[in-house]
Amino acid sequence: MVDGGPLSHLWLCELFATYGGVAVEVQFRLAPEHVFPTAVLDAYDGLKWTAENYVSLGANPSKGFIVAGESTGADIALVIAHLYADEARRPALTGLYVACPHAMEPDTVPDQYRDRFVSREQNADAFILKADSIEFIKSMYKPDTKSSLFHAVNFPDHSKMPKTYFQACGADPTRDGVLILDQLWRDCGVETKIDVYPGLPHHFWTLFIHARFTQKHAEDSQRALSWLLGSESGWGPKKPKPGETTEGEASA
Numbered sequence: 001m002v003d004g005g006p007l008s009h010l011w012l013c014e015l016f017a018t019y020g021g022v023a024v025e026v027q028f029r030l031a032p033e034h035v036f037p038t039a040v041l042d043a044y045d046g047l048k049w050t051a052e053n054y055v056s057l058g059a060n061p062s063k064g065f066i067v068a069g070e071s072t073g074a075d076i077a078l079v080i081a082h083l084y085a086d087e088a089r090r091p092a093l094t095g096l097y098v099a100c101p102h103a104m105e106p107d108t109v110p111d112q113y114r115d116r117f118v119s120r121e122q123n124a125d126a127f128i129l130k131a132d133s134i135e136f137i138k139s140m141y142k143p144d145t146k147s148s149l150f151h152a153v154n155f156p157d158h159s160k161m162p163k164t165y166f167q168a169c170g171a172d173p174t175r176d177g178v179l180i181l182d183q184l185w186r187d188c189g190v191e192t193k194i195d196v197y198p199g200l201p202h203h204f205w206t207l208f209i210h211a212r213f214t215q216k217h218a219e220d221s222q223r224a225l226s227w228l229l230g231s232e233s234g235w236g237p238k239k240p241k242p243g244e245t246t247e248g249e250a251s252a
Helices: 006-017 038-052 072-086 111-116 131-141 175-187 212-228
Strands: 066-070 095-099 164-171 192-201
Touching: 006 066, 006 212, 038 072, 066 072, 072 095, 095 212, 111 175, 164 175, 164 212, 175 192, 192 212
Parallel strands: 066 095, 095 164, 164 192
Antiparallel strands: none
16 A cells, blocks of 8 residues: 555566556556555556456456455455445456555454454564554555455445455465464355465565465465366466467456
């Protein structure tokens, strides 16, 4: 909400493009100059623009239309997917890729899962993202924490969500929010998959780029996109044969 930009997540767009897909990355305006809900509305404008212009982009959303995000972007992806589905927009979304969102606040955890929400205190002093960091970001962004435009958990119903892939980091204040969202989605009849990285901090793959566990994360992400695109048996991007070129067949 206060820092970062498209280059931070270019790797995910590049991975999607290896499937022959078209990746559209949205730069939303940042706090403190632009407070809640500016970032979400910017991203939703980007999603609607993509849905209205996929022909000119050379994309075919019937092959897959995915909204993806990491960290703050994951929270935004969840919210705009809800808005898009609730408005019954077309073409319909076919998947969500959601990596370590903040997910929810201590006072917005659904009652039936409240006893599972311990990571905000357990990992309060974790490396990379601390509980105090979350509070600082909120002080800049100034959200209404109980608004559905802040966290998707605040929507009353999640049954319209497309199949969703989650990632959670074990040494992360946000960990339990992600685990609860995965269970909440399943309880609402949504198909999900989740990868959990025990002992690793929030968004670790951006810092430890040569570590073996980061390579595993990249492989997991590749498998996730295969699953979201309905090509799970292929487990990986489609590599063109010598002399072949790929055409845009999906959009994210």
